[in-house]
Amino acid sequence: MNPHILIVDDEMEIRETLAEALKVYGYRAKPVATALEAERAAAENPPDLIISDLQLEDSDGMILIEKLKRRLPQTPIILLTGVQFDPDVAKDVLGKTVSAYLCKTASLKEILATVEQLVGKAG
Amino acid sequence: MAAPVPFFQRLSVRVAGMILLLGFVTLPIVSEVKRHAMERAVLQQTEIQAATATIAVVDGIQDQLRSAESTVRLLARELENHPLTAADAETLLRDVLASNRSVTECGIAFEPDAFDPAVARFGRYAHRGRDGLVLRDLVATGSQYWTKPWYRDALARGDAHWSEPFLDQGGADTEVVRVSAPFYRQVDGRRIAAGVVSTGVDLKWLNDVARSYDFFDTGYVIIFSAEGRILAHPRPQFVFRETMESLAAKFEEPQLALMHERVLGRRQGALSYASPSFHERVHANYKPAQVAGWGVVVGYAESEFLQPVNAIRTQTLIALAATLVLLAVIVLVVAQLRLRPLAALTRASDEIGKGNLDQAVPTSARDDELGRLAKSFEVMREVLKANRVLELQVKEHAAELERTNAQLRAELLERRWGNQALEHQLRYNQLIIDSISEAVFVLTKALNISRINPAVVHLTGFEAADLVNQPLSDLVELEVTAPHLTDPLGRALKEGHDLREQSALARDRRGGQVPVVLSLFPLRDKDKVVGGIAILRAAGPRRPELS
Numbered sequence: 001m002n003p004h005i006l007i008v009d010d011e012m013e014i015r016e017t018l019a020e021a022l023k024v025y026g027y028r029a030k031p032v033a034t035a036l037e038a039e040r041a042a043a044e045n046p047p048d049l050i051i052s053d054l055q056l057e058d059s060d061g062m063i064l065i066e067k068l069k070r071r072l073p074q075t076p077i078i079l080l081t082g083v084q085f086d087p088d089v090a091k092d093v094l095g096k097t098v099s100a101y102l103c104k105t106a107s108l109k110e111i112l113a114t115v116e117q118l119v120g121k122a123g
Numbered sequence: 124m125a126a127p128v129p130f131f132q133r134l135s136v137r138v139a140g141m142i143l144l145l146g147f148v149t150l151p152i153v154s155e156v157k158r159h160a161m162e163r164a165v166l167q168q169t170e171i172q173a174a175t176a177t178i179a180v181v182d183g184i185q186d187q188l189r190s191a192e193s194t195v196r197l198l199a200r201e202l203e204n205h206p207l208t209a210a211d212a213e214t215l216l217r218d219v220l221a222s223n224r225s226v227t228e229c230g231i232a233f234e235p236d237a238f239d240p241a242v243a244r245f246g247r248y249a250h251r252g253r254d255g256l257v258l259r260d261l262v263a264t265g266s267q268y269w270t271k272p273w274y275r276d277a278l279a280r281g282d283a284h285w286s287e288p289f290l291d292q293g294g295a296d297t298e299v300v301r302v303s304a305p306f307y308r309q310v311d312g313r314r315i316a317a318g319v320v321s322t323g324v325d326l327k328w329l330n331d332v333a334r335s336y337d338f339f340d341t342g343y344v345i346i347f348s349a350e351g352r353i354l355a356h357p358r359p360q361f362v363f364r365e366t367m368e369s370l371a372a373k374f375e376e377p378q379l380a381l382m383h384e385r386v387l388g389r390r391q392g393a394l395s396y397a398s399p400s401f402h403e404r405v406h407a408n409y410k411p412a413q414v415a416g417w418g419v420v421v422g423y424a425e426s427e428f429l430q431p432v433n434a435i436r437t438q439t440l441i442a443l444a445a446t447l448v449l450l451a452v453i454v455l456v457v458a459q460l461r462l463r464p465l466a467a468l469t470r471a472s473d474e475i476g477k478g479n480l481d482q483a484v485p486t487s488a489r490d491d492e493l494g495r496l497a498k499s500f501e502v503m504r505e506v507l508k509a510n511r512v513l514e515l516q517v518k519e520h521a522a523e524l525e526r527t528n529a530q531l532r533a534e535l536l537e538r539r540w541g542n543q544a545l546e547h548q549l550r551y552n553q554l555i556i557d558s559i560s561e562a563v564f565v566l567t568k569a570l571n572i573s574r575i576n577p578a579v580v581h582l583t584g585f586e587a588a589d590l591v592n593q594p595l596s597d598l599v600e601l602e603v604t605a606p607h608l609t610d611p612l613g614r615a616l617k618e619g620h621d622l623r624e625q626s627a628l629a630r631d632r633r634g635g636q637v638p639v640v641l642s643l644f645p646l647r648d649k650d651k652v653v654g655g656i657a658i659l660r661a662a663g664p665r666r667p668e669l670s
Contacts, residue, residue, distance in 0.1 A: 013543050021536045024529065082547055104543045108537045 003119040004028040006047035008038040008064065009080070012059045014104065018051065018080075021108050022115070026122025039067060046072055049119045051111075053091070054081045054094070065098060076118040080104055097113035134465070135458030139451040146447035149191075150440065158436045162429055169428045170393060170406060171343075177391075177408040177421040180344055183332040187225060188414040191324040192283050194223055198320045199306035202231065207238065209247070213258055216249035219322065220256060227251050227299055227321035228291065232261055232268045237308070237317040244269070250291070250323070277303040277319045285415035288326055288348050290363070298363055299323040300415065302346075329355045330362075341401075341424035349416030351383045374400040380418075386418030394599040395425070423570060464493050470502060480508040554563050562629075562659040568652065570595045570612055581658060582639075584632030590614040595657060612643055612657075619645045619652045628666075629659055638663035 005027050009015035012033070019029040021081050030047070035056050042050070050068055054061035065077055076099035081090060091101045100114050130136060185402040187488035198219060207215075212231050219229045228250035246261030246268050261268045268274050277284040284302040291299045303321035307314045333355035346355035351367040361370065367383035370376065378396050385392060391410040400406040407422035467485045474482035484501040486494070556563055556574075562582045565574035572590045580586060583598065590598065601611060602625075615622040622643040628636045639659040646654040 011543075011547075014668075017536060017539050017543060021533075021540065024532055024536065082551060104547055108533075108540045 002026050002028050002122040003048040004030070004045065005051060005115065005119070006038060006041055007031040008033075008035070008050065008052040008056065008061075010034070010055070014053075017084060017104045017113070018108075021112065025112055027115070027119075033057070035061075035064040035067075038064060039071075042071060043069055049076050049078070049082055049115060051115075056077060056103045062094070062097070063101060069109075071098075076100070078102060078111075078114060078118070080106075133459075133462075133585050135455050135462055138458055139455040140304075142454055143447055146450075147444070148445070150443050154436055154440050154443070157439070158432060161432045161435070165428050165432055166406070166425065169423065169425075170408070172425060173406065173408045173421050174393070176342070176344075177181060177410045177419055180332060180346070180419045180421060181410050181412050183335070184329070184346065184412050184417060184419065185414050186660040187324065187328060187332070188285070188300075188302070188412070188417075190223070191226060191322050192285075192304075192414065194219060194226060195283060195302050195304045195320055196323050198229075198231075198322075201303045202306040202318070202320060203308060206624055207231075208330075209245070212245075212247045213249070216258070217256060220249055220251060223322075225324055225328060226322045227297065227325040228301075228321075230261070230321045230496060231318065232320075233318035234269075237315075273301050273303040273321050274319045277305050277321070281316075283303060285349075286356055287350050288363070291323060298326040298354075299546055300326060302415075316670075324499055326354060330359075333491050339423055339427055341403075341427045343422055345422070347383060347386075347418050347420075349387070351380075353506055354417070370400065374398075376400055378407065381544075382407065382420055383408060383418060387416070398422075429632050464497065468493070468500060475500075475507065480504060480511055498646040560659075564595060564641075564657040564659070566595055566616075566655040566657055567644075568616065568654055570616065570655070572598070573654070576650045579659075580638060582631070582661065583629060589632075597630075598658070599629050599639070601641065601660065602628065614644055616645055616652060619647070621645070626662065627659070631665070636666045637661060638666070 005022055007015045007018050007022075007029055007030070009018070010033050015031040015033065019031040022029040030041050030045070032041050033056075035058050038050075038052070041047075050065075050072075052061050052065055052068075056064065061079070061081075065079070068075070068077065078100045079094055079098040080102050081094070082104050084092075085103070090103075094101055099118055102111055102114060128464065131140075133469070168463055183631065198215070201215070213318045216229045220226055230246065230248040232246035233244065235243055244262050246266070248259045248261050248266075250257055250259075273284070273286050274287075283302055286301040286303070288298055288300040291297060300323050301323045303319050305319050308317040309315075318624050330436055331344055333346055343357040344355060344537050345353065345357075345367075347353055351363045353361045353362065353367070353370070354363070356365075365373070367379045368451050371378070371380035376396075376399055378394050378398075382394065386409055389411050391408075393406065393408045396404065401422075401424060403424045405422045406425055409420045410419060411418050464485065471482050471484045475484075482504075483502055484497055486497040486501055556565075556576045559576055560578055562579040563576040564572050566577065567573050572593050572595055575587050575590055583590075583597070595612065609623070611622060622641070625641045625643075626641050627641040629639045631637055637662070640658075640662045642658045644656045644658075645652045646656060
């Protein structure tokens with residue numbers, strides 16, 4: 001079965017576009033907007049990979065990531081942040097707690113390459 | 124290579140099997156119908172023979188009995204008009220016995236006074252003895268002949284009368300049947316019964332008659348009297364000891380009693396029934412004799428005549444079955460030979476069915492159904508092959524289209540994602556600028572205003588539309604600190620260095636002036652100055668507007 005990816009982002013366009021792109025490449029993608037929805041979705045159908053924004057409407061992304069890591073310690077997580085962070089600094093500081101760090105200005109190709117690297121190609 | 128068709132599924136084997144099946148189903152029916160017809164024909168023929176034999180037996184009996192009856196009648200006629208002495212009577216009796224070997228006894232008896240008024244009764248009787256003829260005086264022997272049935276019944280009937288057969292003990296000592304007839308004389312013009320004459324007939328000849336018509340192996344003749352007494356029978360122990368009724372009861376064979384009853388009714392006919400006494404099915408013809416009320420049964424076991432029919436039937440069945448098997452083998456061989464091209468055709472179509480459209484269908488020059496079928500298959504294969512090429516081409520085009528679509532979709536998504544990233548970036552950039560509490564102006568290289576933040580509106584009262592594309596110098600005037608310097612803002616930008624913390628006056632919408640501190644920072648794209656950022660910070664209370 002193709003890898004299942006949970007996308008957490010409060011910006012609808014971002015999460016929907018990313019989910020659509022992942023589906024085009026054969027992944028199963030579940031986009032959610034809030035930390036609460038993310039926890040519920042992860043409990044119902046544990047994902048193979050989590051892509052999360054840092055700033056969420058109802059919580060801080062790092063807190064959510066910590067919770068998800070406790071629940072799913074083997075599941076890789078990609079942190080996808082906006083431009084308010086200095087990319088180089090954020091990569092060094094935040095990237096240590098996640099499997100990969102990516103800026104939202106990164107291209108889709110770059111994001112998909114990282115996904116493929118973490119969970120493999122979708123059949 | 125397709126697997127060969129299993130033997131029992133081959134068309135030729137099935138056709139042969141159907142022939143066999145059809146044959147073995149219809150064969151017993153046809154055979155049974157044929158056997159039935161043959162049996163009927165045989166039985167009809169046998170019945171005719173049996174009926175003929177019955178008539179012959181009856182005729183034989185009648186000849187004998189009629190002969191005895193004629194003798195009695197002649198004797199009676201002789202006595203009617205001729206006076207008779209005792210010696211004449213004895214001579215007459217001797218003559219009768221001498222002239223007729225079947226007659227064993229003979230008697231003459233007179234009514235009272237009829238022989239001689241001087242003699243009350245007169246009767247003479249003669250029979251054959253061991254040592255010759257024996258004469259008896261019926262009156263002297265005290266036989267009281269006038270009380271006997273042969274005498275009394277003949278008178279009563281006024282005609283010849285036949286007795287029931289009996290054992291003539293003391294007489295001929297043999298089984299005899301007696302016929303008696305009255306004779307008459309004219310007395311005073313009246314015809315008066317004068318007496319009775321009788322003869323007894325020995326019944327030994329009956330067995331000869333019965334045996335002479337005993338035809339075939341199982342044929343038999345039964346002769347019985349008016350009262351049903353058995354006079355001739357294939358089993359001698361029944362003769363004179365049984366009657367038709369007693370045998371019917373003994374063997375639970377009611378047909379015997381029925382035949383007796385019908386003979387009494389002067390009827391003739393035939394019965395076919397399972398006989399317990401003969402232990403098989405018999406056919407029995409019965410016929411009454413015209414004399415003495417006797418009856419004759421001529422019968423035979425049907426099996427004797429049906430046996431050849433059954434043998435013929437068995438032989439016919441075997442011959443037909445052998446013919447059928449031979450026919451099935453011939454059909455099998457011929458069909459195999461004729462259908463051989465079909466096997467090759469089947470193999471080819473199997474290959475085609477598996478997708479091997481390069482497998483050529485073996486066609487032949489035959490113009491029969493198989494040849495045409497093979498040609499049709501070949502045409503079909505070529506059409507299928509052409510279709511497959513088309514199908515592959517369509518698939519390739521579809522795959523190409525799909526790839527192009529996927530690529531386009533990916534490109535669209537990439538573009539959408541890029542636009543969103545750019546929008547995100549711009550939004551955050553604007554957010555950063557807008558969040559600064561000091562008035563920020565983004566300037567072109569010519570120091571015209573290109574963008575402001577909300578703090579500018581707050582400071583000056585001007586909206587962005589009022590200021591965009593206006594020279595900064597129309598809004599802000601530097602308080603000159605170095606008179607020798609002209610246009611310090613343009614110079615700083617041109618030279619690409621910052622101008623920090625310069626006192627200036629900013630004009631507001633109402634015509635007043637606001638003392639501010641101005642800092643100018645060049646905007647660099649790599650090494651090239653493409654514009655500037657001016658930041659104003661309020662430095663004192665607002666001065667009233669100029670009048």
